Amino acid sequence: MRLKTTLLAIITLLFCFTACKKDEKKEPTPPPTTGTISINGKDYKTVQIGNQTWTSESYAGDGGLAYGPTVKPEYGKYYTYTEVKAIALPAGWRLPTIDDYKTMGQAVGINFTAGAQNTEAAKKLISKTGWKNATGSNASGLNLFPSNMIYNGQPAIDGDVAEFWTASGSTFSIMEAGTNGSLLNVQFFSNSNLPEYRFPVRFVRD
Template identity: 25%
Template sequence: MFKNLILALLVIFSVSSCSDDPTEEKEPLTIGSLVDVDGNVYETIVIGNQTWMAENLRVTKYSDGTEIPLVVENNAWGDLQDGNVDKAYCFYDNDEEEYGGDYGALYTYAAAMNGAPLIEVNTQGVCPDGWHIPSESEWHELFDYVGGVVTAGGYLKETGTSHWKKTESDVTNEYYFNALPGGSRYLYDGTFDRITSVGYWWSSSENTEYDAYAVSLSNSTLGVYTSLYGKSYGFSVRCVED
């Protein structure tokens, strides 16, 4: 019986040692770079089986050189009611110098998608060649990889308060995604809101001709949210590699 007890203890020790090795190291981060048609350079990051931009997009043209319409006036933005046709972009508060470099630009769904039909797979839209607007499922592949929607924000948001109004102590930016709160532009009257507090990013996945899915991160929670929004909202864009 004593020998059996010793064997049982050895098995338990062996299993616990294999499953909880304090010296086990995480895979090193794979950081790259990407250049858009305007010459802007972005860092990229490999997370699981995906490669993501580690910054918000700030391009003003499509990859073929076609200009994206810049809409400045609030009432003109409010007139963008055809969510599949009315392409527009802007910088928060129409101040590219103050906000563009760090937070990127805000795009309507039509601008982000460049008018592509929903049936297309890996829609390039406003992204550089070889990259595309992530679908809702691709966003959730990312969230699942970093631990699920309840805590994903802690692993994806930039740390500190240089860009976030406040951050929780559990925010680590462990995967170097550098999520930033670029705010939004309201679809009905073109007003700007919530920079430094909330980041919104388009997915390619639409619900109807009027609305599509976007994901958001807030300074008040570690969770990530997927919701439907009118297509004429101005939101940030992150691209994922084909």
């Protein structure tokens, strides 16, 4: 009788341990902390990534050029470097630096010391829709769409590149990689601040 009782206790403990481990695995990932910020009379959604707060929508204020020939408001507008430097921002907000983008990328698991090529982690930053091949999760809430750029006033060739201004006039880029574009390359371009180039812009606050 005592043996049966002991075996029953052991089985009960094992069942409880297994069930508890399963419950732990099912624990949902908390959603990103979000908010809004008003910039020049228009509200923009924001998201917390690590110790930074980012606008999770591209700026669409005065000036700039809209995407064409169809309307894609999720892209915001495309600005020259001169235009983005002139945008008046609320206290504490700024154009992100290269280091800001690296800090944000590292918070979602991007390894810049390895060149950030063919990375899965960047899928946490991109939108779930709009990309030609890559499947974004937008787990970070940043929601970067593949708006690409406008060069010399020509329509943007969108679908496989998300590229945004930095404070120094370089750009932060996420682009589909390889032959099928299922993975992503993350890099910075230093020759973007010519008047022929227009890119979307996001803002950051510590």
